[in-house]
Every structure is written in C-alpha cells, then in structure tokens.
Amino acid sequence: MAGLLQKELGVLEKSYYEASVVRAPLCAPLQESMAVDVCVIGAGYAGLSCALELARMGYTVALLEAHRIGWGASGRNGGQALVGFGAEGEHAIETQCPREVARAAWDASIDGMRLLRQRIGDYGIDCDYISGYLTLALRKRKSEALRRWVEHMARVYDYPLQWLDRAQIAGHLNSDRFVSGAYDAGSGHLHPLKYCLGLAAAARRAGVRLFENTAAFRLERGREPVVKTAEGEVRCRYVVLAGNVYLGEFGDELAPELRGRIMPVGTYMVATEPMGQARADALMPGRAAASDNNLVLDYFRLSADHRLLFGAGETYSAKAPRNLVERMRVRMTDVFPQTGDLGVEFAWGGFVDITMNRAPDLGRLGNNIYYVQGFSGHGLVFAGMAGKLMADSIAGETSRFEVFNRIRHRRFPGGAMLRAPGLVLGMWYYKLRDLL
Template structure:
C-alpha cells in the first residue's frame, strides 16, 4: 500500500529553495496551501513584493491531500451563516462562495493547470430525514437564485449512481472535482511567474509584530510590512491568540486499484457526498480508481486498521467493490471551528489570518487568498464580511478541546445511526 495518490500522479514540478539569509518584502505569507499561493499570486499581480514561507513543500498540507471536491458554500449550512451574520451579509458570503468556484475554474483555464476539472456533483441522502434536508437545500438554492438540480430517486438515481445505499440524490451542476495537488502546484507556478518568491522547507518559528513585522526561520529572517497567516490546521501554537478557535482533526482517503468496471458505478463522473455528520465522500479518478474519503480522528492519529475500514465503508456503498484492493491510503488535517464557518480576521492592523475552513476549503481558499490580497491593497470590504462571522474558542485549551468535540461527535454519530 502506498501513501498519497496525488503525490504519485503529480504532473507539475515547482522549484523552490529554503530561505537562506535575510530578506525584506512588502508582504510575507505563512503557508503554501491554496490560500497562501492564491494570495501570493494576487498580490504579485498587483505589484507587491511577496515572500511565501512553507514549512514543508508547496501543497504539503490539506491542499495536496483532500477529496478534491470543489463546492460553493461553507462547512456550516447557509441557514446557520444567516443566523450568525444576518440576511444581507450571509447573502454576500454565499455570492462570494459561488465566485470561489468560478475563480477556481477560471484560474485552471487561465494558467492551463492540468488538474482534471469536472463539474457535476450529487448530495446523497441515506435516511428520510436527509431526504427532507435535500428538499430544503433545493428550496434554499432556488431562493438564492442558484441553479437547482433535480432530486433523483429509484431507477433514475440508479442510472446515475449504481448503488442501493441512498434514498435520494440531489444533482448539483455547480460543484465538481479536481486533482487538488496539481491545482495547488499550478497556482504556485503562476504566483512565481508573477514574481512572488516561494520558499519551501522554511518553518516560521517566531513572529514579532510591529510596523515592520519580523518572521524568524532557522536560516534567515523576513521583514515585511504585511503578513498573511494561512497555516490552516498545521499552524500549531505559532499564533497563540487564534490557536484555540480551531480544532485540528484527521480525515482519510483511500484509492483502490484501477478497474474498468468502476467507471460504470458513476457513469457521469460526478463527485458524491452523503449528509451524515461523519460523512463519506467519493469520486472516481481519471484512471478509474475509486477515491473514497471519510472517517475522522480528533487525536489526528490514524485509526487502527484504517485501510480495511475505509474499504468496508466503500463496499457498503458499492458492494461491487467486494474484491477491490486498497492501493493508496493517506490522511490530512482539517481545521474545524465550533460553528463550522470560516474564521478570518486580524492579529494586528497589518497582520491578517484565514483559518477554519472546516473541511470545505478547496474552492473557498482560492477566494480567501484573493480577498486577503484585496484587503492588504486597501480594499478590505469583502475580507471584512468574513470577519463579521462570530466565533468561540474551544473551551479549556487544546487538552480539553478534544474531549469536548468527541462528545459532540458521539452525539451526531448516534444521530446518523438512528
């Protein structure tokens, strides 16, 4: 069994070096995920001198490991967002999330990024309660003026998705899927071409705020007028004031061996996600493997017998995979907030942060980088709509964050089972 399927099917190489020596720039960015490289691109295109610092390599974090499902909206339902910020701001946030999906597809075209973009998605209901949720989603999308797909059941469902697991699926022609690592690398290359300096193997170990911010790394220092912190679930305690607002959780994906019969399971090549709290999400790869994601570990340690249990989950949807083999198995961390809405803000007037995408960041992170770049350039309106979303810390610091979340998850898991 191998590790990350995306690393094995990488189609772009990006040449980056560790920082060596001191450098002075307009903007420093911590984190080489989609947020960081998107911000670097947009800032460099505006003429700023940019240095992006990545502890490992570009796309090493969640951006190079995820399910590749690119959707509008947020980890929290739109009704929740509305209850948090009111009708007007929630409408603007929704529109920006739709823009995020267009931005993703626009950048892929503009920079010719070989990341196999596909539009087409199914939201799947396992229980009658979830069928009602799909109907509510349909009504909500209609109210928002978004294109609304059909609710498919019975033979119509089976013709589009060859499983008896679901009572209904909702078609969605806005969402879709991509190869997320190739996408991240493609954006990174575009950022470099625009003049941004990207450094790998360069962990920021200390940040000194001030009119000129100082970032310390093992082999050099960066001085910058602005900072964007985009370290996601991997930031740890570097920026203490924001650490307690997110909970890093491990989530996992497996890829089977390629099999021609897998194409017929999802003939239209849509991505699929069910509505359970600890959800299953899956799609097929261009070489006809089943990429199946799910499971959560709040310790961020992989659960025991992960490969076998992931395969069982896939087989519970597609018994046709009974004799399938797991060829790739990997995981990554998501940055969950208490309310599952993204957490953006400022640590100081010249220090911005984005985090808390809560497992819903493939499309939104690209826009996050763009609106952070706008804010640094002096147009903060759009960034500040995000900063209006109220957030609470996980109670009791990191040691107690896990038990609190586990309790909540156990409750929702039970609800999924009933």
C-alpha cells in the same frame, strides 16, 4: 520540533495524489534576511492564492512553507470542488448576519468557483476538472433535511439543485444505499495536488519568492513585523497566516488568539487500483463527485485513470487508525459492494479544519496581520477565494473581506487543550449528532 498533527500525518504521506504528479525541483529553504511587502505563511490554496494575487498587483511577496507545497490539506483532499459553505455553515451565517451579508458571503463562494475555473484556464493547469456533484441521503430523516436544503438554496440564493429520487440516482451511480439525492451542476471535482502545484507555478511566474522546508517559528509583531525561520528572517509590512491547523506547531505559537477556534478532524482516503473505463462508467456513469449528508461523511469520486477514490471521517482519535485500509474497505463496499475485488493501492489522511459553527473564519489581528482558517471541509474552492479577498484587502479593497468579519466564532470547549485529549471528545460529538 514538529507537533502532534504533523507526526501523525508523516505516517500517511504517500497519497495517490503524490504518486500521480511530477513535482518541480525543491524551492530552496530561506537562508537569508530579506525585506518584502508581504510575508505569507503556508503554501496551500489560501497562501498560494493570496501570494499570486499580490504579486500580480506588484507587491513583493515571500511565501514560507514548512514542508513541500501542498503538503497540508490542499494536497490530500477529496478533490470535491464545492460552492457554498455546506448546510451548517450557511445556516450559521444566515442566523448571525443580515440577509444581504449572508448573500454577499454566498456570492463570494460562487466567485470562488469562477476564480478556480478561470485560473485553470488562464494558467493552463491540467488538473482533470469534471463538473457535477451529488449530495446523497442515507435515511428518510436525512432525505427530508436534504429536501429542505434544496428548497432553501433555490428560495434564498436562486441556486438550482436538481432533486433526485432513488430511481434517478441510478443515472449517476450504481448503489442502492441512498434514498434520495441532489445534483449540483455548478460544483465538480479535480486532482487537488495538480491544482495546487499549478497555482504554485503561476505564483512563481508572477514573481513570488517561494521557500520550501522553511517553517516560520516566531512572529514579532509591530509596524514592521518580522517572521523568523531556522536560518533566516523576513521583514515585511503585512503578514498572512495561512497555515491551517499546523500554524502553531513550530516553536512559538504564531497567533495564540486563534488557538481553539478551529478543531483538526482526521479524515482518511483510499484509492483502488484502476478498474478500467467500462467498469468505471458502470459504477458512476455521470462521473460526478458524491458525498452523503452526514456531518461525519463518506465522500467519493472516480479519478481520471479510473480508480475509485473513497474518503471518510475518522471519528475515534487524532491518531492514524489501525487497520485503516480494512476499515475504509468496509465503508467503501457498504456503498459499492461490487468493488470488493479491487485492490486498494493507496491510503492516506489529513486534518480538516472545522470551526464550531462550520462557517469560515477570516480576519485580521491588528492592522497588518491577516488570517484565514476553518474552511470546515469546504476549502478547495473557498480557501483560494479567501486568499484573493485577503490580497484585495491588503491592497485597500476591504469590503468583501470584511463581510466575513461579521461572523462570530467561538472556541471549542476545552480551548487550547482541545488539540490533545479534547479532540477525541469533539469527534464523538460529531458522530453522535449524525447518529441521533
């Protein structure tokens, strides 16, 4: 029954992250008919965060995950914990919404970072968090755009980013590829799967009933919705859809209204063999995470055990690229030629959920079905916050969630068909925008 996206991911499931965690025993699949207050679908950051908050407020919660916890983007990502929605996302919000709404959205993202740091502390989540993030420009034109963005962040959001010229970049990373950069002390990076599993452990301790290998394949709507799985069902008052790009890949389309509003874009990562502390310190002395400011971008950072983790957008097809390791190695050595002798021990990939305007897509279908999606490569921090905003909204505090209802989202050209052939076209569209 698995859809196209899952088949592709199956090929690339062995990530460095999976290899560096010890998972708790499998949560048994749902094999009963049960009744709860809220049924959450999807155990990534959004679903786990929402379930955790609701359970803390006294709601009974069932959380259904089609695979294992963190199987989706939350267990595979670049680990870059970023405030905000990226320059494009912010621009979309600012042009569509009044100033105070844009400010409220930004403040929610700052609170998202606060929430992440607080949870790491409160729940003792050991996930190698390190502060510092660099945005880097490859060309003069990109540098000018970066400069404008730094000024904009200071003027509109009072958010300080430190401008770096070529010489100052050397204090952060040993590469002569970039012409300028911006340093963000308020963002950082972490081991994404350790963080995700930590959230799941906290949710379980708070009373959430978690079911792995349990795909929701049908949703019967109404005053008391029913979520059907292969061997059971959940009756509830509210449903939370946090299935990201995979949501409609099992049986019935759970929410056809959402189809085509996000596009899955394949992005891939490699992890080198450990290079030892001295060499890692020489490569990226500040240990900040980094990415360039292209739309289809390269992103990289060091792991706690001194590997280079390097990610890049794949622009040609939804299929896992052939010669993935070689292609990634070329991009990695373009940035860091001195890593050419390092072995690549892991290669994996996933799909980023991109909206047309790159702002997140949060909303409600009727009175009792909530959804969040479309984090557009900025979900590590904000998906968790979106989960909390949904929980607060279910509990009656709707105002902060509704800020995001003000953002209009369009379907990608090709709508429902885009997940198959149109995907290739969409990827070329982004690549072309970077090149022009």
